[in-house]
Amino acid sequence: MKKAILSGNEAIARGFIEAGGKLAAAYPGTPSTEVLETLSCEEGIHAEWSVNEKVALEVAIGGALSGVRSLACMKHVGVNVAADPLMTASYTGVNAGLVLFAADDPGMFSSQNEQDTRHFARLGKMPCIEPSDSAEAKEYIKAAFDLSESFDTPVILRTTTRISHCKSVVEVGIAEPRAGRGLARDFGKYVMLPNNAKKRHVFVEDRLLRLKEWAETSPLNQVIDGDTSLGFITSGISFQYVREAFPKAAVLKLGMTFPLPEKLIRKFASSVTKLAVVEELDPFLEEQIKAMGITIHLGKNVLPLAGEFSQRLVQEKISGSALKVNEPVSGLLVRPPTFCPGCSHRGLYTVLSKLKLYVSGDIGCYTLGALPPFSAMHTCICMGASISAAHGTAKGLALQGTQQKPVAVIGDSTFLHSGITGLINMIYNNGDAIVIIMNNDTTGMTGGQEHAGTGRSAKGTEAPRLDIAKLCQAIGVTRVREIDAYNIKDLEKTMKEELAAPGPSVLISNQPCVLRYRVSKKAYVVEKETCKGCKLCLKAGCIALSFTPEGKTGFVEIDPLLCNGCGVCSQLCTSGAMKNS
Amino acid sequence: MKTFNILISGVGGQGVLLTSKVIAEAALLSGLDVKQSEVHGMAQRGGSVLSQVRFGEKVFSPIVSEGEANLLIGFEPLETARYLHFLKDDGVVIYNTRPIGTIGVSIAAEKYPADINETIKARAKTVMPFDGTQLAVTAGDKRTLNLVLLGAALKFLPLKESAVLDAIKNTVPKKVLEINQRAFAAGRAQGK
Structure with a gap:
């Protein structure tokens, strides 16, 4: 098999292809975007940018009911938009498999909040699966479709930024041929009138019990034998940090984080002297494990609720001792993001x-x-x-x-x-x-x-x-x-x-996006002798501009390698010092 | 081999990601385990960006912690200084000396640090500063700065040159391969 370096998102796309997936709908959102982008290049797959996440999920629901494995992709806040169809799709179940891929953003590299998608799985009473690297991402989406079809449920495949945007080695497999199941018609199952929904709610509760039982022996949940003086229960990227920080420790790695395998957790907890639960964002695993009556020695009592983790953070917080630090260079200017030169x-x-x-x-x-x-x-x-x-x-x-x-x-x-x-x-x-x-x-x-x-x-x-x-x-x-x-x-x-x-x-x-459409106009130059150093042009807030406080008044310069020739600064200039002819 | 950790820093839009992509591919071609981490989205709009590559027998975490980096490749002086505390005591710094002002500098609300090169020199034993942007422009395109810096970093990478050259062929789009190979050669000559 061929080895490739794929991001988690590319691996999910690859896994979808190998799983015989046929229909994918998404709205772009960092860090989820590349799944649909990768699939859009694939022949034989309908991949679309839907107008929003609710629509994307509804399109995928329709695809699954028509009989083809279908995927909806979005970032964590997109799930809020898609929550309405998601909650009821849990009741109707599927025909061919239906997976919702949601990418969370701990550390908020490019998001307005840090919400934890796993709560939606619990709210909707459907499985949540979390890979810990690209190779798993590819395999887990296949498992998600199998699970969806065998339990008649939508499945949430949840990643975080460090899974979606980190690249690691993946063995690329072959796509399995998969015939469509054909359109499903079933009034009691797919028409959620109150009388039908009442029956389906009972089905959902029973399904959840069966999923719990399945989780006990699922290959998605793994015990890694090791030192039992301190054992870890963890999932996703936190698993990698735990392995790096405590390479010899016993670990229960949960690939399925909802519903939880209670017996497996109980057995693991009783096999270790002290138990640590390591998860970014909310104490989702921790609260459920505590509700089982199991004592957790180290969890959110030492680990932060906000921001992303690292191997260093896990090591320091769990061991309770600070590692040697090299201080960052102090007093450095911050560099916030800003409009591209030339942006309208x-x-x-x-x-x-x-x-x-x-x-x-x-x-x-x-x-x-x-x-x-x-x-x-x-x-x-x-x-x-x-x-x-x-x-x-x-x-x-x-x-x-x-x-x-x-x-x-x-x-x-x-x-x-x-x-x-x-x-x-x-x-x-x-x-x-x-x-x-x-x-x-x-x-x-x-x-x-x-x-x-x-x-x-x-x-x-x-x-x-x-x-x-x-x-x-x-x-x-x-x-x-x-x-x-x-x-x-x-x-x-x-x-x-x-x-x-x-x-x-x-x-x-x-006006077209200069980045997307590679718009590049001739750079402006400042005539030093004409520039009065009034700094009015600097109100354009462009990184191509700089002010040099030399001579009587100082003068502005334009970096020819950065300027995109939009001319906004020149319109602010009252002395006619900015030229591009 | 022990895991080798590389940080690549710069300003959004400078093409930091291609350098890490080529290194990761070269590590894969060398039969090693490799993980690479990068930032997309808002930071790419002119903000500070950091890409991280780790390779070795078995790599767990995709991110490099403070004090762990063997090599820091900086596309811009201020963005090089920002990550110096990630270096090991014997870590190497290779960086492009051409500054890009922050938005605060551009509106004359703050001053670009005049002593930035001295700051970097004081914090690492092996430092290789040079005007990589000029070499890239000479090679034919300012955007080939990523390959210039990669060329300069080559002698500090525990990877065979042939693996890096193959990785460039596998990674860089055909249309711009020649110009990028030229930029890589210019960087390598600088690094010798």
Whole structure:
């Protein structure tokens, strides 16, 4: 068999192919995105970017009912969006296998919260499976489909960032041929009217008991013999940290973290003198094990609830003694993320910042407008919240006697994901806010995926292109205007007009993402002798700019290797020192 | 062999990931176990990025802890200094001396540290600083900085040169292979 280095996500995609999977639907979200990206290159598989995670899961449910193994992929917060179909899919069960892949983000490398997806498995009374490296990721998704079909249940395959985005050695196998099962029709099973659902709930409770029994002897749960003076129960990436920090210790590695094998856990616990439970985020295993009446000596009493672990952290916290530290170099400047040179968001935020408007934000690259030097975003909650929250804010302010138009900023992909409903709501409820849709023709933050507005499918083939302006008009917005986010003067004028106009408006910027579309314009240069050192251009907040405090006034320079020639800084220059001809 | 730990740091967008990808592939071709960790998403937008590669007989954790790194490859001075405490006492630092300002520097709210090169020198026994960006531009594209730095790091890697060269062929897209091989050779000459 061929060996390859695959990320956990690539391995999951590979495992799906080997398991004879046929249909995959996802909405992009770090750290989950690469599963669908990998599958989109695969012939014989329908891989799609759905408009949001709820839709993706429903598409996968439909696929499973039609008779093909189906997968829905999303990040942890996406499961919140998909929770509605997920809870009832547990009742209906499946026909062909159905797996929900959810990637959690301990340490929040690129997320708005640190929630623990395993709770959804418990809430929905369905199995949760957690691989600890790429090789397991590939095998576990196959096991997840087998489990789904033999127990008639959706299965959650849960990873964390360090599983999804770490690469390790995988033996690539062959795809097993798998005939479709054909469409399932069963009124009592698939139509969740109360009378049917009542019966299915009983089935779900019984299924959970049978799953518990299966877990006792499942190869997914393994005991690694070793020193029993301190034994560990762990799963996922924490298993690797435990093995690294305590290589000789006895370990019960749980590949299935819900439901738990009580007898196996009891036996392991009684075989060790002291028991440690090591898991990132919530004490999900710990609380269930404690509820069995088993004593846990070391767990969340020493390990943190927030952030990700490392072998060093596990060693220090469990042993209770600090390891030798090399102090980091002190006083180093921090380097927060920022807009790419040439990004159209820069022009928009230059204006929003100047006008000191209240901005209701959303999830995407444009969330970076909340950071200095712009500091021009005042809330960011979840996908699609910008418009609905702006509407609520305007109403709330009006109730307090303040007439102020909030601004909502949302990207194209996020607007299609869940901004549309907020806009419909605002128009229907006589709202009054300015909605700015920054359409850069891609799903930017996650690396540039297609969506219903790009005119291309996940596979790169031509697809119907949704017209955002027309959609807004159809919703009932009377003031829909196109803006050029690079033209600061015009943008400021437009904003002032819309602030003065009664009623809501939608402003749409149509400028391609410079990263996704590799836009590269000629760099600007500063004429040192003309530059007055006034620093007005620095308000553009671009890393290509720097100020040198030499001579009488000092001067600005532009790094030719970083500048992308967007010209936003040059529009801020009042002395004409910035040239690109 | 004992696990060999490498940190590769830089600014989002500099192409840090390709360097670690090539090293990991070279380790695989050498019959070793290897794990590689990287950061996607928001940090890639001009933030501080770190990729980690560990290879040896058997590797458990994909991340390198403080005091464990044998080699630190820095794409930018400030981002090199940020991870110096991860180095072993005899760890080696190879880094590109061309600075990229933080957003705070760009808006003149803070100053890029003038003594950054001295700071790095003071914290490691073996330090190889050079203008890798210039070598990359000369090779034909600033984005080949990753292969320039890899070339310079070659003599500190416990891997055969042939494995690294094969890994480059397996990893770098065909269209840009030649220019990347040129960049690698330029880096290797610098490292000698």
